[in-house]
Each structure stands twice: as structure tokens, then as C-alpha cells.
Amino acid sequence: MPNTIHIPTPLRPFTDKKEAVDVTGGTVGELLVDLTTRYEGLKKHLYTDEGKLRNFVNVYLNDEDIRYLQREQTPVKPGDSLSIVPSVAGGVPPEPEAKADDISPKPKAKADGVDPWR
Amino acid sequence: MAVTEAPKGAAVDADLPNLSPDEIKRYSRHLIMPEIGMDGQRRIKAGSVLCIGAGGLGSPAAMYLAAAGIGRLGIVDFDVVDFSNLQRQLLHGTSSVGMSKNESSKRRINDLNPHVQVDTYETLLNSDNALDLFKDYDVILDGTDNFPTRYLVNDACVLTGKPNAYGSIFRFEGQASVFATKDGPCYRCLYPEPPPPGLVPSCAEGGVLGVLPGVIGVIQATESLKLIAGIGEPLIGRFMIYDALKMSFRTLKLRKDPECPVCGTHPTVTKLIDYDQFCGIRPEPDLSQVAGATVNDWEITPVELKKKLDAGETPLILDVREPNEYQINRIAGSTLIPLGELPRRYQELPRDREIIAQCKMGGRSAKAMDFLKTVGFTNVKNLKGGILEWIDKVDPSQPKY
Numbered sequence: 001m002p003n004t005i006h007i008p009t010p011l012r013p014f015t016d017k018k019e020a021v022d023v024t025g026g027t028v029g030e031l032l033v034d035l036t037t038r039y040e041g042l043k044k045h046l047y048t049d050e051g052k053l054r055n056f057v058n059v060y061l062n063d064e065d066i067r068y069l070q071r072e073q074t075p076v077k078p079g080d081s082l083s084i085v086p087s088v089a090g091g092v093p094p095e096p097e098a099k100a101d102d103i104s105p106k107p108k109a110k111a112d113g114v115d116p117w118r
Numbered sequence: 119m120a121v122t123e124a125p126k127g128a129a130v131d132a133d134l135p136n137l138s139p140d141e142i143k144r145y146s147r148h149l150i151m152p153e154i155g156m157d158g159q160r161r162i163k164a165g166s167v168l169c170i171g172a173g174g175l176g177s178p179a180a181m182y183l184a185a186a187g188i189g190r191l192g193i194v195d196f197d198v199v200d201f202s203n204l205q206r207q208l209l210h211g212t213s214s215v216g217m218s219k220n221e222s223s224k225r226r227i228n229d230l231n232p233h234v235q236v237d238t239y240e241t242l243l244n245s246d247n248a249l250d251l252f253k254d255y256d257v258i259l260d261g262t263d264n265f266p267t268r269y270l271v272n273d274a275c276v277l278t279g280k281p282n283a284y285g286s287i288f289r290f291e292g293q294a295s296v297f298a299t300k301d302g303p304c305y306r307c308l309y310p311e312p313p314p315p316g317l318v319p320s321c322a323e324g325g326v327l328g329v330l331p332g333v334i335g336v337i338q339a340t341e342s343l344k345l346i347a348g349i350g351e352p353l354i355g356r357f358m359i360y361d362a363l364k365m366s367f368r369t370l371k372l373r374k375d376p377e378c379p380v381c382g383t384h385p386t387v388t389k390l391i392d393y394d395q396f397c398g399i400r401p402e403p404d405l406s407q408v409a410g411a412t413v414n415d416w417e418i419t420p421v422e423l424k425k426k427l428d429a430g431e432t433p434l435i436l437d438v439r440e441p442n443e444y445q446i447n448r449i450a451g452s453t454l455i456p457l458g459e460l461p462r463r464y465q466e467l468p469r470d471r472e473i474i475a476q477c478k479m480g481g482r483s484a485k486a487m488d489f490l491k492t493v494g495f496t497n498v499k500n501l502k503g504g505i506l507e508w509i510d511k512v513d514p515s516q517p518k519y
Contacts, residue, residue: 006368009291013458019364041461056313063370085359085370087309088288089265 001078005035008086014041023082028061029072031082046084058085134160135189141233145187158347159187163233165346166190167283168255170243170271172219173197174331175261175285177209179339184227186343190235191227192255194243195219206328243267245390248274257342259283261335265312266393272297272305273390276380281352283341285334290327290362292334295353295372296341298381302354307375307382312397330362416487418474418499420508433472435501438486447505447516449476457482464493476501476508478519 002022007015015021016039023034032053036043046057053059059066060083066074076082137145137159148154154162167183169176172195180191197219199210214222220238227236241247243262248270252258258280260271268286275282275298282297284305298304337358344350357370379386418426426433435452437444444454455463457477467473473495475483480503487500501508509516 009289013456019361041458054313056309056311058308060370063368065371065373068373083359083368083370085357087265087313088286088291088293089263089268 003031003076003078004081005031006081006083008084008088010086010088011042011045011084014045015039026075027072028059028066028069028074028076028082031076032059032072045086056087059083060085131157131160133164135163136160137163138233141187144231144233148186153349154347158349161347162187162343163189165257166192166255167257167259167342167346168192168194168252169259169261170194170267171261171263172207172209172223173203173261173263174206174287174326175335175338176223176259177207178332178335179259179261179283179285179342180209180223180227181230182336182339183342184231184234184236186339187231188234188343188346190237190255192237192239192251193220193223194239194241194251195223196240196242206326206331208332243270245270245393248390249278252278252280255280257281257283257345259285259338259342261285261338265397266399268305269312269396270390270393273380273387276304277388277390281345283338283345285331285338287326287330287334289325290330292330292360292362294334294337294341294358294360295356296345299352299354301374303372303374304378304381306380307378308357308372310375310379314398327362330360333360333362416499417502419502420511423474423501423508424512431472433474434468436467436473436475436483436486437477437505438475438482439477439505443478443519446519447509449505449508449513452476457486460486460489464490464495467495469495471497473498474501475499477504479504479506 002024005021005023007019007021012019021035021038023031023038025031025034032046036046046054048054053072061069061074061076062080066072134157137156141163142149145159148159148162149156165188167188167190169180169192172180172193176193176195180193184191195218199207199214199217199219199222201215203210204212204215209226210217210219210222211226214225218240220240224236224238227234239251243251252274258271258275260268260282262268262271272282279300281299282305284293284295284297286293296302337353341353344352355372355374357372359368359370360366374381376383423433423435435449437448437452437454438457438460439454440456441454448454453467455466467490473490475486475490475498477483477486480500483504484500487498490498503510506518509518
């Protein structure tokens, strides 16, 4: 029986925009390997070149951090779900060069910018 | 004021400020709830919250805290209101475009509730001023949008012993928690290190649903009020993930990491550090200043591209933005393959023709170019400055976003 992995928004471009992927395996590590086999592009976001899980990528089995279980060796049961929780700085993604553009030239509030229904 | 140990139903603390008849009328819907009542409202009045940022998260948070009767609200921001802010930053209105966000915030909050003292700080939060700013507040509300400031806020909260009402948003998804309380985990317990710049996709999948920071910012305000009033179960040791598209909330367990470099048993970070350096951000060398600098052979400017096209050359212009961005503006004749789809669609591209990769500003297309080189394409260039510079220098008839 497959298990579900929840894919966070920043990684969905690599899973055909899917928010959840069904995978099979007996341990957390095997589920992740199945996932990155199906979606090759995810690999470098989850693993280092040495094949270790990157330490800014947190993986949860149900609501528990796998760092406090048996990490990738943690066994999974049918119905368990995995979540990848990457750090997200938030806000509008930075495009630093645009910063100056965003502010200047400063558009003035114009009469036609006012809500006509006000 | 201690924010975590205010017991329910405690005797009236003589030090708490009294409420005027006007305030009693204003807060009556709080006062009739026994969980808050007169004592709780007086604690809220004695309380203070420092909002880092008056943007998407800071707006709803500051407005609800003000309406709820927080005694003092601090706002740290140095930005100016832009039209593109108005889709979600409710502190600011059309008439405040071009105004400083601090000034605009003060105006809105004074109108919402004149009983609130608003203190604004027109500055970039940094390692030199953070501890000083934080020490006079009960709760710090992190509404920032970049990793260096996230780590700075966290470390400064741990060092000053102030709880951090944390929120973060990305497209349709938001996160919230309360970090850095006495016994609870901090942000570094969850993420000891930031991702290297560029590895977490951001540019390619940009944008944010306007109402999303409303949900997350109000969670941050809720937690701040609970901490100050001493009621309920704060979001400590729990990490909330909200998905607006699915309309689902999930809560994950967080633990305090005894090995945490800031809040662990043997901390190695005991004062604020250089957070840009910590996050791998270095000032970019100004290439134009380097003696003998020439235009790189892997980069082409919009003006050069225009000349090439006018001369009858037919390079393939590869637009690696998302389809919805392509709808806004485009270079005539370009081929759209979003960056995320490139690894499985690059075979569609001709190998015998020059390829010019292009995106909004040149960041994503540089990645596309690097990728194409790894799979054997040799004649690839990146359009410097992307479509924005193309519009500025070549085709001003198109809209910018």
C-alpha cells in the first residue's frame, strides 16, 4: 500500500505541480528514494552531492520530526504520511535588482486610482 | 511585564494601567468574556509588541493588535509604499503610495485606535540595533521576508528572552509558530542553517495570494495577545502549516534541540553575528569597475539582441518564466518552457541554433543556461536584465510587473 508524501509549495515545480505524491517503501529513506526516482529534479534540492539529506530540509513522519525518530531508517506503516518542510523566508520572493525599480519612480496616487464605488 | 506566567483569575495587579470609560466601551466584547475580562484587558494595555516589517504580515497583525487595545506597538520598517503592496498590505492605502510605510502605518493605527502608542523605527534591523530595540517590548512579531533577518530576529529574541511570534508565507502556503520562549524551541532548533542562496526556488514560483498574509498575520497577532494576556495554549513547540488552496491546517511537533547553537545547553552563539555572511550572501563585485572587463561571452544585452534580430539572425529566444508571466509581456517569437519543466523538455530545443535564455530579470534564465550547458548545449547565452531590461531599452510599449 502506498504512502503519501506532502510536497511543499517551493518544491512543487519539480513534481509536476503535485502537492502530494504516492510512493512505496518500508522506511522513510526508501520513500524518499522512490520520490526522487520518480522526480529526478528534486534530488539536488533534498540531497547533498554526497547523498545526505540537506540539513535545511526537515522531514516529518506524520507530525514527528524524523531527527527524533530513527532518521531515514525509521520504518513506515500503511497510512503513514511524510511531509517535507523546507525553510521559507516568506514575503514576496526576492529579486534584489528589482528593489530599486519597485520604489522609484514613485507613482503618485492619481484620481483614476481611486475606487469609483467609494 | 512577564508574558508567560500571568495566571488566570489572578488578583488585580495594582501596577496594571486602568481603563478609561471610553476604553471600557471600546473593549466591551473583550470585557464580557471571563477569559479576558478587566484584568486581561489591562494586561493587554500594559503590553507591547514590536512588529518587524509593516508589510503583508505586519499589516493585519498590527491592525488587529491595535484594535484589541495593545498598549504600545513598535514598527520597524524603512520601505516606501508601492502600488504593488496594496494587494495585501492593508496598513497602506492608495493615498499613501510613495509615503514611508512607518508614516502610513501610524496614520492607519491612530485612526483605528487612538489609545495605542505607536513607535516607529525608520531603520533596517541589524546586529547593532536589534538587542536595544527588542529589550523594551514583550513580544517580537517577525513579519520579515528574508533569511538573514529571520535568523537575526530569532537570535536576538533568544538573547533578550523575548518570545517570537513567527509567520512566513509563500504563494498559497503559510507557516506560523511561537519561538524562543523560555522552555520552547527556537527557529534554529527547526532550521539550524539557512539554505544556500539560490537553492530554494523562489523567483520561478513567485507571488503571494493577497489574503494569505491576512490569515498568517492574524495567527501571529492571536499568539501575541494570548502570551500577553496569559491565556490559552500558545503555539509553542508546534509548527502550523496552512494551505489556502486546500484550506487545510496541519500541525507538526517541534522540539527544543539541546544541541541548538543559540538556545541549547552549550550555546556557541552568544552575541549577534553577521547574518548576511551566515546566509552566504556576499556583496556582488561591480564588474564594470574591474579593469579590462568586457561583456561576458555568455551574456547578451537587450540592445545587442535587438541588433542581432534586425540583422536577420534567428536565435531561439527561450523564455523560462511561468505561463502566467508570459501572458503579461513577451519578446515576439520566443519559445516558452518554464524553468521547472526544462529538465524533461530540453530535447525539444534545437542543438544547431543559438539559444538566448530569458526570464523576468535574468536570474532564472542564468540557471536555465547553466543547465543546458550541463546537457551538452554549447551555443547558449543569457539575456542580461531579462524582459524588464528589454522593455526599458528596446520595447517600452509592453507593461512591466
